[in-house]
Amino acid sequence: MLKGFVKKAAPLVALLLAFSLIAAACAEKPAETNPSAPAETAGAPADNGGTAAKSYLIGVNTWGSGVPILDMFGDNAEYTLKVLGCKTTRASDDFTAEKELSNVQNFCSAGVDGIALQAAAVTTLPAMAQVCQDAKVPFVLFTFIGDDKDRDALAESNPYYVGAIDADMVTDGMKVAEMAIADGCKTAVIIGGNIGDNNMDQRSEGFRKQFEAMGGKVLDEARCTDASECASKASDMLSAYKDADCIYAMVGDYIPGSLSAIENLGLEGSIKVYMSCVDKASAEYIKEGKIAGGNDGIVLASYIGPTLLINYLDGHPILDENGKAPRLQTVPFAVTKDNVDDYMSVFTADNAHPLTEEVLKSLCYRYNPDVTYQTYVDLIQNGLSLDAILAANGK
DSSP states (O other): OHHHHHHHHHHHHHHHHHHHHHHHHHHOOOOOOOTTOOOOOTTOOBOTTSSBOOOOEEEEEESOSSOHHHHHHHHHHHHHHHHTTOEEEEEEOTTOHHHHHHHHHHHHHTTOSEEEEEETTSTTHHHHHHHHHHHTOOEEEEEEEOOHHHHHHHHHHOTTEEEEEEEOHHHHHHHHHHHHHHTTOOEEEEEESOTTOHHHHHHHHHHHHHHHHTTOEEEEEEEOSSGGGHHHHHHHHHHHTTTOSEEEESSGGGHHHHHHHHHHTTOTTTSEEEEESOOHHHHHHHHHTSSOEEEEOTTHHHHHHHHHHHHHHTTOOOOOTTSSOOEEEEOOEEEOTTTHHHHHHHHTSTTOOSSOHHHHHHTOTTTOTTOOHHHHHHHHHHSOSHHHHHHHTTO
């Protein structure tokens, strides 16, 4: 009797077993690693990490538009994100803190998956970070990254803060000072943007500290609301200090006005010009000898920052040795008449990008499952000199 029952029940048991296996398979989901990550994009190609690549919509802001270096920061971030298979939406802050905050609010309201954020207004960072936290939208800071104390607080309390990367601006100013001293300069004047702009304040700090430590003297410093004030303020300053050995323009935007003032005052040949943030126009001036030399590397953060955001969204956040969102800094390198042609070939030539697709992808879990915080540290320490960038670009 029992033997006959087992024989008759076997097909039913097999059917129930099949249903149980299907149910178990449906129940197996990958762990949710971040609450804002969107659903997997249909038809996305498989990546080197063994998971399907996802396409995200990322908001990108710039402090303003129409200024070459600021436009470049936004262009570079968008380029990186598109290399990584993402879509972007971009907005200009129009040089105001209010617009900077409203742009973040608008990004979140529009349903972006993340924000590549520049906190140029500095004081708006806590409010913008709170908007992102309330909307559960992760954000990474690049180039303009706010105050140290605000970032430290975010690293402790805001789970949607991904990290920050900028250039070491104090070292930037110090290296320009060393360049000027090596060229025999003993007195200097400085010109740049607003007091309160961290990038300017830190470069000024570094230049002053190193120039005076090496026996030089800073005679005066002019700060401008924007580049339109440069020519008149440089003229006033140089009129008062016609014997200054050099002028340090803390960003390329302040080169045209400074050169105009020098020409109008008949000081060509008697005063050397140095700078930070070399751009396409100022690189040509270095080539012509109108600028003695400068530093660059400011744009590198705008390529690297977005990769931290994509890693977070892909469920593989990059954390520092203390398990916190990382604070990274690139180190500037010199641009002089001796290397300006090489520099221009990878930084300012048409369609040139100093960081190759291979380098960018090596920073992303979706292409490199072995990426860690140390991968970023190694790149910054060994892969971002001009020579290393040239080599990576096959030059």
